[in-house]
Amino acid sequence: MMPFSKKSSGRVAGSGLRTSKSGLVATYAVLTIAAVAIGFPILFSISLSFTPLEDIINGVFIPTSLFLDNYVNAFEAQPFAQFIVNSVVVGVAGTALQILFSMLAAYALVFIPFGGKRIIFLIIMATMMIPAEVLVVTNFQTIRAMGLIDTYAGLILPGVATTFGIFLYRQNMMQIPSELKEAADVAGLSRFQFFVRVVVPMVMNTTVTLAIYFFLVTWNAYLWPLVSTTNNTARTVQIGLRTLNSSEGLSDFGMMAAGAVITSIPTLLLIFFGQKRLQEGMTKGALK
Amino acid sequence: MALRSKRSLAGAEAAGAAAVAVPPKEAPGGKRSLAGWVYLLPSIAIFAIFVIYPFARTIITSFFATTPAGGLTQFIGLSNFITLFTDPLYTQAIANTLIYVVLTVPLTIVIALLLAVLTAQDLPGMGIFRTIFSATMGISVAAAAVFWNLLFNANSGVLNRIIEFFGGEGVGWLIDQNFALVSVSIISIWMNLGMAYLILLGAIKSIDGSYYESVEIVGGGFWYRLRRVTVPLISPSLFFVLTITVIGAFQSFGLIDMLTQGGPNNATVLLIYRLYRDAFVNFRIGSASAQGVILFVVIFVISYIQTKLTEDKVTYQ
Amino acid sequence: MAKIVCKDLKKSYDGKTEVLAGINLEIQEGEFFILVGPSGCGKSTLLRIIAGLEGVSAGELIMDGQLANEMLPKDRNLTMVFQSYALYPHLSVRDNILFGLDVKKVAKDEQERRLAEAAELLGLTDYLDRKPRALSGGQRQRVALARSVCSQAPLCLMDEPLSNLDAKLRASMRVEIRRLQQRLGLTVVYVTHDQVEAMTMGDRIAVLSNGRIQQLGTPLELYNHPANEFVATFIGTPQMNMAIAEVQPEGLVLNDDVVVPLSAEDRAKHPAGTRWKVGFRPEQVYPATATSVHQVDVSVVSSEMMGNETLIFFNVGTKLFTARWQGQHRVEIGATLRVSLDPRYAHFFDVNTGALVHAAEDLDEQGARSTSVVDESLAARMEAAPAAPMA
Amino acid sequence: MAKIVCKDLKKSYDGKTEVLAGINLEIQEGEFFILVGPSGCGKSTLLRIIAGLEGVSAGELIMDGQLANEMLPKDRNLTMVFQSYALYPHLSVRDNILFGLDVKKVAKDEQERRLAEAAELLGLTDYLDRKPRALSGGQRQRVALARSVCSQAPLCLMDEPLSNLDAKLRASMRVEIRRLQQRLGLTVVYVTHDQVEAMTMGDRIAVLSNGRIQQLGTPLELYNHPANEFVATFIGTPQMNMAIAEVQPEGLVLNDDVVVPLSAEDRAKHPAGTRWKVGFRPEQVYPATATSVHQVDVSVVSSEMMGNETLIFFNVGTKLFTARWQGQHRVEIGATLRVSLDPRYAHFFDVNTGALVHAAEDLDEQGARSTSVVDESLAARMEAAPAAPMA
Amino acid sequence: SGGGGAAAETTEDGKTVILFWNSMDGSRGDALQKVVDGFNAQSDEFEVRSEYQGSYDESTGSFFNMANGAGAPAIVQIGEQNLQAMIDSGLVANVSELISAQSFDDSDLLEQAVNFYTYDGAMYAMPFNCSCPVVYYNQDVLDAAGVTELPTTFEGLTAAAEAIAASSDVTPVGLYAYGYALDQMVTNMGGYVVNNENGRKERCTEVAYRDQMAVIFNWVKSLNDAGQFSPFSSGDDAISGFSQQQCAIYIDTSASARQIIDACSFNVSIGFLPVEEGAEAMGIYAGGGALCIADGLSEDVARGVMEFCAYATSPDVQATWAGDTGYFPISNGAYETETLSAVYGEYPQLQVSAEQLRSSKVNNITAGPLCSQLPQLRTDLQTALQSVFNGGDVDEALDTAVQSTNTAIESANQGVA
């Protein structure tokens, strides 16, 4: 086998292209520096989560032994198990709906001709510019009127339509060659069939990206989950994390770091596996 | 955003790069379709109830004096707006915000693009890099604030220790009013990098390989390839990242709230943070509403300008 | 009943230039109809209009007796092979081929049957589980073709479906497509650049150029009675040799250069006038015999031996003429060749409009050559053609 | 010096099936080298390996005397026309054509000059400001070609660059590409499915099949001395008629069906053995004369009139034979035709391996026909070919 | 639910549910839960359900949003800065009325605490958790510098700072911008924070701290100019700075005292907030948290609420609570308990902070500021102080702060006018 067989050669985005040796060195150098800079805070906090508070206050950030109290304390301080379940439910259900709604809307915007499309799209885009903070109070009242306070539905509902998702899907769908739609028209597929059979699989890449993103956004949300819940039955991890933080007096950094790690582990795992999936499921553009 | 212009933000016209066609390319049976609305309905309904309606209320509220609980007490016209614009701290917040946007947005995008381009190659170990670079997406603001606070701590922070270890002089990252906004920007870039990176990576990975093969044969180097092929071909995604990063920058209050609370000396008061304080701490709902409207307008104008500036450069296939 | 009728169909993409500037044609049920024309003349556009993928700017499209301008593609019950294949990258070859069959409620086992048949026909059996991107260019095209074959819709539109196949495969595909079309009684509208396909597959050919149909007829009609210079040069390969011809006392002067001696009989037969464009097909530029009346000495510019035939190029004025001779002939460049340019075999066109004034003589009314009877004299002439055995 | 040398080059995409199973060839500087082979045989793959777009699984690729397995594409100084065009959707036709020239530090006015020339050559002048998506299939292909033309890199790889063009344009492009190649002294590796391109453009042709080079030689060598059955049937169109032939007392029995009478002289000339595969080119299936020794009566299955020639199909055993006759002949289906199948014109192949045992006789050592002298007897035979004037 | 307008909810065993929204994060949440559990264990009739609602401000906002409808709490814990807004909202009950209606014994409550939550003769919140800013000293450094007595004046602090600077590497004084400490210092110096006697006579319309604040700021500035000062970015930053001996003296809430004493490897002393030389310390107001009670509770729930208040403010509970959290008790009786004695035995410094409150005078100055824009006021002060940290001019900084706060007050007052 030659050295540049499939495994060892640097290939640009799906093609068979190779990179020069010096290019490789530069690439790895840049990436390593970036990885250290970006990864350091995370590693640092993981390290912190194993360090006793007294050490932290005195500027010792590297655990001298495997100190688990911070984790024990965090779990004792807050029902993290419950919060994680809630976050997962809200994250998964919310993400699924966001994906569905965005796909449907984007599909209409790209593949279905109808009057008023432009205006609708512009309005949708404009909603992205409205600061969420000014919507919270009114939405709280709406949700309350619907009797959805302290429910998953109440947590999820206001966020299931997302400009972000619609935009990204629209972008992606516009890249689907028109011949594919035409071939489906000729084959007699209905709009919905084309949507399900061609569009959905072909935007899988975007779906994965968006699913990760939506899940993370939901997972990391603080204000709305706090406002729309009054007790722990439906609350999410971020509230748990925030609760660890002492607003008065000394914060228990170690415990907070442990909490931050606990709340970040599921999302980091998601990114890790999502990334894998993303790499595998990368659908390619059209042919010829 | 281009409500008026033919070409709009997000290239509403992009559906027709083919829209050159003057009698628009209408496939038969096209225009009378109601189906479009059916597909749009779920999103539109949600937007109407949870975004447009409350924003309409916000607009109304901005013309009123309010009780702490948000009740409208008296119509005061533009008074809320006038008060804000005569408040030097508010104008400073505008300035801070603009600086913050300028500090964070280009760097976030440039770094994300560079990393995405480098890691889009199928080289060994890329999986790890990709994971690291997108990892910050998984860190909540609350968690990030915890980490960075300890890194940036002027007296005992790790960063200063490292600097001092190499013989430099420590910096009052978050307490020096000349540094605080920069420091917050660094964190913000760190936090937003993940998402921008992931979107751009996805976009680059879905570029058809033959485009690269073609440039490879021609002999364009890294930058040529980036400039002539990658950037134009991912321009829609790039534009999108730009848009969300700008909007995100205008709307990022979590870091400020948890790290500096606007300080030192108002150096890190951003519009959104000010809005948050007035709405949720000071309970001046009328003023907060007015700020919401102003912020919307500011973002709108910036997005519009940005669209205008980039529209020729965004191509949709 | 006519399957497809186009009445004064017009199409413009930009509102300025008319890609189709008024197309009138009728395609009969069960007909194999071929569309040819230079690259960019609007063939794909017309096909897409028939498929309902493109609206028309003016005119009427009537399908099965109904006005179809606004009919949705899926209601037209047709199938199409796209010039760019239109394969779904996320589907395997199998699913690409079967795409849409279930919508048409074709039973599973029937689908499998058709799939097996089409895959066999197109040599795709080994590739059924691959994704399109792991196929070669020709394989992709075959998948597109297989989809159409499987569909068995009564109307089938094909846009250069064989362009990426090798000659051998293409030859067998020609036969198979034609056979299938006849077996199933399909109406086929077929775009091609291949002369052989055009001449052998179609019941009728339409030649498109400048947004208009230049001529519409059976292959031999087009070959033998090209309506104008454009069709004459477009049909037949190598293309017809064209020259400006003028009657002079010394003979027929081609491109102010070559003089073809004329007999009185020749002069009598000429169409009215003294100046035309004349066209000689390369295969009718014969070597002159001792008795040739119309002999002309030309200087060889170059030649190409293609195995079964040889092309010899020479200048007539500034224009290059081609002679196409059976067999392999080694001709030196610069050699003088005495060829016969018999005006009987020439087509005469109006020098301004390019319209046919007078077709080559040895063609009967039906456009078929009078040599249609295979008799012994023919055999004698042909058998003699190859060289005598070597020493 | 050899421009490109492949030594036992192997390529597999999936690690199991070898798309290229050991390619050995040398391409000389300034050579026009043609690659042909059935669809999916690995032509594009080989081209992409030469371009450096695809790694090899084993073997050596040497370019300009240097091992190039790991050389980056950009260091190879070549240009390529992709089978799938690879046009940039975001660039206008102009920018697509000029793409990359600035990297090569070609001056602006030189760029403009080349652009104007290439656009003119390819009829793209009116389309320079369009985006690719507003072009027809053939126009896109021409843009891809124009890019390559402009580049003027010393090595030029072309993957079916003319497949979507009409015959007329293709004919002129053949000439232009060849002219350009000679003017600039380019080395060209050219993949095509078109027999005419293969026969007329190339200095040498390599026939690829099953991952190996089946034969490598000049066009006429391949035509006249096909190394094996595969090459024989692949080169030449319509393809060579193949049959199993057995020597029997009554004559040469083809496919256990048709008996070709043999003279003693014939029998003497046969290669060793009594059973071969024999191939007759369609143009050498002549109508029998009264004096024909090798006459055979066959029943016409179908015929195709193509204007300048007619194909007549008949069965030999279960196999379809084709006769290709000049002119237009109307032959009834089912009619009995007496044809001559002279074993002198037949190629003999080993019945098991398919290797050539004995080439058709009337070919001289150089592989050119002995009829290369244009003399009067040839003229007499050819002029006589067309029918006598109508009544 | 256990709150406002809706019918009272009951548990399975028939107890009436009292919904209690709190803002006790960190370890204080556990301590509060202990109080609640203690109450529930001893009550047959009522069950308090305690729910964390984010910060005082967030909780207050949510309370407003609920508008005493379904799901609204009966008790909501607020910070002192939320009192005026609560009163303005009209959603909270007059606790004094409840006290008399339910014959609640309020005699044991610390009068300073009652003083803060009383407006116009009526108490609007039940004091519950109290803390105040104090001065922390690194006793070892003081000893080394020869400072024998903890300073009580700015001048004393300055002198101590000089002595420290002369005798050790440690920066003498460190501060972080801590708005609550600033207005407490104004109070201690005998000044009103806002006008109309701290908003007690009438609704306040502007700030009144200008003179005292100038003294404080100038003091900081002079230290800063002398290089004897180290700024911190936050309370946490300051604690670690202090414990890592980056400063010897700093001001922070008394609530952190135990953690600081535990974390520091040196001896820690705690002293009163300073006044100007020659002036007498007025004392401080009782900041911290208190319990607002929703208006319009049913008789039954109201009774339960007051029962809970009685329990939560009882000496033993307060003593335990104080021991668990670092707050000091708001009931006089708590100081006599063994629980507290034990704590004070172990951490004598803790007594100082309680003493600072208990020795405070009782008047409208030490009633503390009543102002809906107190958070804004503090933010503005913090900003101003930070600008001084960064070398800014004191007057300019204060002018800006005053201006900003006054605008905010004016605009907020519009809404309730």
Ligand SMILES: Nc1ncnc2c1ncn2[C@@H]1O[C@H](COP(=O)(O)OP(=O)(O)OP(=O)(O)O)[C@@H](O)[C@H]1O
């Ligand atoms: N990326 C790939 N992965 C797996 N197999 C591939 C890939 N690309 C091509 N092949 C297979 O390799 C073989 C050779 O492909 P190649 O494209 O070289 O054929 P080709 O000779 O150019 O054919 P065509 O004339 O149809 O273009 C084909 O059978 C094809 O299916």
Ligand SMILES: Nc1ncnc2c1ncn2[C@@H]1O[C@H](COP(=O)(O)OP(=O)(O)OP(=O)(O)O)[C@@H](O)[C@H]1O
């Ligand atoms: N979307 C479009 N917008 C503008 N012009 C177009 C568009 N599509 C095609 N054209 C133009 O219309 C003309 C006809 O195109 P069409 O694709 O029908 O040609 P064609 O006959 O199929 O050619 P080819 O043989 O090269 O495929 C061409 O000149 C082309 O440039």
Ligand SMILES: [Mg+2]
């Ligand atoms: Mg076309």
Ligand SMILES: [Mg+2]
């Ligand atoms: Mg190929």
